[in-house]
Amino acid sequence: MAGLRIDTLTLFPGIFQGFVQESILKRAIDRGLLDLRFVDWREHAVNRHGSVDDAPYGGGPGMVLRPGPVFDAVEAIGAAEPREGLRRIMLTPQGAPLTQAFLCGLARAERIVLLCGRYEGFDERIRIGLGFEEVSIGDYVINGGEVAAMVVIEGVLRLLPGALGDPRAAAEDSFMCGGLEHPHYTRPPVFRGMAVPEVLLSGDHGKVAQWRAEQAAARTRDRRSDLLAQLRETRDGGTQ
Numbered sequence: 631m632a633g634l635r636i637d638t639l640t641l642f643p644g645i646f647q648g649f650v651q652e653s654i655l656k657r658a659i660d661r662g663l664l665d666l667r668f669v670d671w672r673e674h675a676v677n678r679h680g681s682v683d684d685a686p687y688g689g690g691p692g693m694v695l696r697p698g699p700v701f702d703a704v705e706a707i708g709a710a711e712p713r714e715g716l717r718r719i720m721l722t723p724q725g726a727p728l729t730q731a732f733l734c735g736l737a738r739a740e741r742i743v744l745l746c747g748r749y750e751g752f753d754e755r756i757r758i759g760l761g762f763e764e765v766s767i768g769d770y771v772i773n774g775g776e777v778a779a780m781v782v783i784e785g786v787l788r789l790l791p792g793a794l795g796d797p798r799a800a801a802e803d804s805f806m807c808g809g810l811e812h813p814h815y816t817r818p819p820v821f822r823g824m825a826v827p828e829v830l831l832s833g834d835h836g837k838v839a840q841w842r843a844e845q846a847a848a849r850t851r852d853r854r855s856d857l858l859a860q861l862r863e864t865r866d867g868g869t870q
């Protein structure tokens with residue numbers, strides 16, 4: 631098995647250096663589960679000064695990423711044509727919000743291309759002409775798509791069979807699709823006057839399971855009523 635190939639197109643490949651050398655990601659790469667490549671698409675700049683952006687038509691602040699260098703970079707990695715098993719994603723604040731369900735779909739791909747935005751954004755003809763899916767990691771703005779690409783890479787990696795030491799950890803990801811998790815406690819039994827809930831020390835597995843389910847439901851209700859509504863919709867005749 632060749633592993634899942636992910637090409638990340640970025641103007642700042644250095645941002646990913648530490649990321650790929652640590653922990654679960656490094657192990658997955660060493661074991662051939664993941665084939666990560668980082669492409670500095672400034673190599674396809676329009677001139678020898680490395681220009682990849684220009685002023686927006688219609689005026690306004692900031693710079694817009696020109697289509698030429700991105701098209702050339704995507705063609706150079708052989709990903710310009712749509713095909714079965716290939717997913718192409720651009721990371722921008724204008725995208726559809728990333729969800730666990732979306733990650734589950736991505737984890738079934740053979741190859742993924744991630745395009746990281748910077749500045750005011752991409753010329754719209756990049757999305758239209760290359761057929762990128764536009765994805766955002768939330769309703770806030772960060773400096774560029776690099777951190778968002780890391781979110782996608784980690785989220786997908788966790789879902790690859792064999793990536794995590796403990797298979798239960800991956801199961802918890804899908805549990806996430808069912809709501810928030812219950813709180814956790816470990817030693818010591820009393821820390822700075824704060825005691826571990828009695829039930830967790832009782833050894834009664836039935837009671838523990840019930841307590842955890844109640845806590846999870848209460849948290850989901852208090853913090854994520856939106857998630858609860860979504861779950862109800864799914865249960866009452868949704869497609870998932």
Ligand code: 6GU
Pocket residue numbers: 720721722723747765766767768769770771772773774775778
């Ligand atoms: Cl993908 N990029 C930027 N710049 N900001 C974001 C984002 C992406 N997702 C949420 N905010």
